[in-house]
Each structure stands twice: as structure tokens, then as C-alpha cells.
Amino acid sequence: MTRTMLLRFGAALAGAALLGACQLETKSVQQTGFRGTGMDQVHLVSDKKKIGEVPAPPYDPPKPGGKPAREAYQNVQVLGDISEDEFSYTMAAITQWIAPEQGCNYCHNPANMASDEIYTKKVARRMLQMTRNINTSWTQHVKQTGVTCYTCHRGQAIPSENWALPAAGNPDTILGNKHGQNAPMVSTAYSSLPNTAFAKYLLNSDSSQIRVQSEYSHPSKLATTSTMETEGTYSLMMHTSTALGVNCAFCHNAGSFQAWNMSTPKRVGAWYGYRMVRDINGSYITPLASVFPKHRLGPMGDPLKVNCTTCHRGVNKPLGGVSMVKDYPALRPSGPLVTAAAAPAPAAAPTKMP
Numbered sequence: 460m461t462r463t464m465l466l467r468f469g470a471a472l473a474g475a476a477l478l479g480a481c482q483l484e485t486k487s488v489q490q491t492g493f494r495g496t497g498m499d500q501v502h503l504v505s506d507k508k509k510i511g512e513v514p515a516p517p518y519d520p521p522k523p524g525g526k527p528a529r530e531a532y533q534n535v536q537v538l539g540d541i542s543e544d545e546f547s548y549t550m551a552a553i554t555q556w557i558a559p560e561q562g563c564n565y566c567h568n569p570a571n572m573a574s575d576e577i578y579t580k581k582v583a584r585r586m587l588q589m590t591r592n593i594n595t596s597w598t599q600h601v602k603q604t605g606v607t608c609y610t611c612h613r614g615q616a617i618p619s620e621n622w623a624l625p626a627a628g629n630p631d632t633i634l635g636n637k638h639g640q641n642a643p644m645v646s647t648a649y650s651s652l653p654n655t656a657f658a659k660y661l662l663n664s665d666s667s668q669i670r671v672q673s674e675y676s677h678p679s680k681l682a683t684t685s686t687m688e689t690e691g692t693y694s695l696m697m698h699t700s701t702a703l704g705v706n707c708a709f710c711h712n713a714g715s716f717q718a719w720n721m722s723t724p725k726r727v728g729a730w731y732g733y734r735m736v737r738d739i740n741g742s743y744i745t746p747l748a749s750v751f752p753k754h755r756l757g758p759m760g761d762p763l764k765v766n767c768t769t770c771h772r773g774v775n776k777p778l779g780g781v782s783m784v785k786d787y788p789a790l791r792p793s794g795p796l797v798t799a800a801a802a803p804a805p806a807a808a809p810t811k812m813p
């Protein structure tokens with residue numbers, strides 16, 4: 460080989476190696492911000508096909524009318540308002556979604572269907588209330604698309620995407636207490652950011668403000684945001700982006716991450732999303748700690764909870780925005796339910812100094 464040939468060969472090899480790091484597949488670009496701001500989402504066309512398929516109803520939905528379930532059965536506390544036929548149809552559907560292999564007996568003692576002796580039935584009853592509440596009180600987030608048990612469970616008794624309070628670090632080791640940092644893991648999108656963001660921001664209605672900047676520059680009672688807050692907020696934002704399969708500009712204008720008037724309307728949807736997840740975890744799942752057997756709980760003894768990925772699975776609208784709940788009216792009753800406190804509108808950034 461001559462020297463030039465060798466050089467050419469080398470260059471070709473280096474080129475191939477460099478291109479190997481690129482994704483050569485066809486991409487689609489969707490503009491999500493104002494024109495000229497470069498707020499675009501780039502997706503692989505092949506990823507679009509991965510959006511979950513929605514299972515068909517167990518059989519044709521029953522016609523309305525007939526005896527209400529609370530009269531037909533002995534121990535119906537949540538679904539009493541639907542007809543006997545619709546009740547059976549709903550039971551068949553939740554079996555498909557939660558325990559397709561085990562069947563009805565995953566929650567029932569077949570000798571006495573009214574008995575609450577199996578813990579999964581008690582959990583399922585609370586989940587029925589939770590799902591109804593999501594579909595009626597959180598429409599600012601789930602819109603008319605709504606959710607069913609399948610949105611989270613996907614045919615598994617325990618949704619594969621969940622979190623629990625992280626085990627407390629041990630300050631006595633040679634590494635000291637790492638405060639959940641520098642340990643790449645899914646929950647922080649493999650960054651070195653702390654793994655405590657879910658516990659801090661997604662636990663219940665008392666969760667911390669999701670902020671990095673104080674609204675005021677001078678020390679004052681209102682300047683409450685610390686550097687620790689910054690790390691937690693970025694960790695949560697990395698999770699948000701990964702969960703929805705979007706980049707930061709889906710919601711924010713990089714000119715100011717804080718300013719609501721520069722953000723896209725999607726950020727408002729996300730704002731309600733954080734509050735909805737706090738309601739799910741704080742009002743419904745955490746109180747089930749005493750119902751679950753020990754092996755179902757996390758290292759700190761709390762039940763496994765929900766984050767944005769539990770429903771979204773890398774897609775901006777879970778299941779590609781297909782509304783399953785329209786086939787299951789039992790999960791979205793039309794009458795008013797639990798009256799959740801009306802969610803306030805996102806506050807505009809203050810303009811005055813205190």
C-alpha cells in the first residue's frame with residue numbers, strides 16, 4: 460500500500476467511526492415554540508411506532524340500564540352507581556390490565572366474591588377511587604383523553620415504572636453520606652444529580668416549590684431558594700424530559716426558564732401534572748402502606764409511587780393520546796365526585812421588590 464492509500468483508508472475508517480456515533484435513521488422535526496426560536500422536537504421516525512398499543516375491550520360494552528351494582532351484589536363501595544352488566548364488564552377489563560395470567564382470583568376468594576380478605580382487592584378499590592378522581596378532578600392535565608388502570612399497569616400487577624423513598628445514606632462509611640448524589644441511575648436520567656427529587660417534589664401537597672431562582676435578589680424572608688433546591692429542580696426536569704421523550708424547549712424558552720409568558724402552553728399542562736402526581740401519591744398511594752404486605756414496600760417501608768414515566772413511558776401523551784377511558788364509563792362517572800381543591804393558575808413572576 461502506498462502512503463496516500465493508507466491515509467485514505469485511515470480517513471475512511473475514522474469517518475465511519477465518527478458517523479457510528481450519529482443516529483443515521485430518518486427523523487421528523489416538529490416545531491413546538493414560536494417561529495424563529497428554534498424550539499423544535501426532533502424524533503426518530505422509528506420511535507413513533509413504539510408508542511404503546513391499546514388492548515381491545517374484553518367484549519362489546521354492555522347497553523346502559525339494568526339493576527345497579529350496589530343492589531345486585533353485597534359489598535360494592537365504589538362502583539355501586541353502575542349497572543350489574545357494566546360491573547361485570549369492568550371486572551373483566553381490570554383483570555386483563557392487572558392480572559391477565561392469574562385472573563379473578565388475584566383479588567378474589569372464588570368461594571366468596573364479596574370478601575375483602577385478599578389485600579389486592581382492598582388496594583384495587585382505592586385505585587378505582589383514584590382513577591375516577593384523576594379522570595374527573597384533573598382534567599386540566601388528562602383532558603378528555605383520561606386514564607384507565609392500563610395507563611399505569613400495562614398488564615402487570617405492579618407498574619414497572621415506580622419509585623420509593625431512597626434508603627438513608629450511611630454517613631459512617633469512608634465515602635461519607637453522598638446525599639443520593641453521584642450515583643448514575645434512571646431516576647436522574649443518569650446524571651450525578653441527587654435521587655431525592657421525587658421525594659422532595661412529588662410526594663404530597665406539602666412538597667417543595669419547584670424553583671431554582673429566588674424571586675428576590677436581596678436576603679429577605681422571601682428569598683428562600685437555596686443551591687440544594689437548584690440541584691433537585693434540575694434532577695426533576697431531567698426526569699420530566701426523559702419521561703415525555705422531549706427536550707426542555709417543549710415547555711421552556713431557553714431565554715428564561717422561569718418566565719411563564721415565554722413558555723409554551725405545554726408547561727401549564729406539566730404544572731398541573733406535578734400537582735396531580737402529588738395528589739396520587741399523597742392522598743391515595745401513601746395511605747395504603749398498612750394494606751400492602753412488606754415485600755411490596757420500598758426500603759423505607761413506603762408503597763411504590765408514581766412519577767411522570769409511570770403513565771408517559773417516553774411519549775408526550777401516554778399511549779399516543781388514544782383515549783381508552785371512553786370505553787369504560789365506570790372509570791369516569793359523569794356526576795361530581797370527590798371535590799378536590801381547585802388548582803390555582805400558575806403565578807406570574809413577580810415584578811416588584813419586597
Ligand code: HEC
Nearest residue numbers: 532533534535536537538550551554563566572573583584
Ligand atoms: C385487580 C383486582 C380485581 C380483579 C382481578 C377482579 N376483581 Fe372483582 N372486585 C374487585 C374490587 C375492588 C371489588 C369491589 C368494588 C367496589 O367496592 O366498588 C370487586 C367486586 C366484585 C364483585 C362483587 C362481589 C360482592 O358481592 O360484593 C364481583 C361479583 C366481582 N368482583 C367479580 C369479579 C370477576 C368475575 C372477576 C374476573 C373476571 C374479578 N372480579 C376480578 C377487584 C378485582
Ligand code: HEC
Nearest residue numbers: 553579582583586587590607608611616621755762763764
Ligand atoms: C397513576 C398510576 C396508577 C393507576 C391509574 C392505577 N394504579 Fe394500581 N398501582 C399503581 C402503583 C404505583 C402500584 C404499586 C404499589 C406498590 O406495590 O407498593 C399499584 C398497585 C396496584 C395493585 C397491587 C398489586 C400487587 O400485586 O400488590 C392493584 C391490585 C392495583 N394497583 C389495581 C389497580 C386498578 C384496579 C386500577 C384501575 C382502577 C389501578 N390499579 C390504577 C399505580 C396505578
Ligand code: HEC
Nearest residue numbers: 669670671672696697700706707709710716717726729730
Ligand atoms: C413538560 C414540560 C417541561 C419540560 C420538558 C421541562 N420543564 Fe422545567 N419546568 C416545568 C414546569 C411546569 C416548571 C414549574 C414547576 C412549578 O412551578 O411547580 C418548571 C421549572 C423549571 C425551572 C425553575 C424555574 C424557576 O422558576 O425557578 C428550571 C430552571 C427548569 N424548569 C429547567 C428545565 C430544564 C433544564 C429542562 C430540560 C432538561 C426542563 N426544565 C424541562 C416544565 C418543564
Ligand code: HEC
Nearest residue numbers: 601602604605699725728729732733736766767770775776
Ligand atoms: C395518571 C397518568 C399521568 C401521569 C402520572 C402524568 N401524566 Fe402527563 N398526561 C397524561 C395524559 C392522559 C395526557 C394527555 C392529555 C391530552 O390528551 O392532551 C398527558 C399530557 C401531558 C402533557 C401535554 C402533552 C402534549 O403534547 O400536549 C404534558 C406536558 C404532561 N402530560 C406532563 C406530565 C408531567 C410533567 C408529569 C409528571 C409530573 C405527568 N405528565 C404525569 C397522563 C399522565
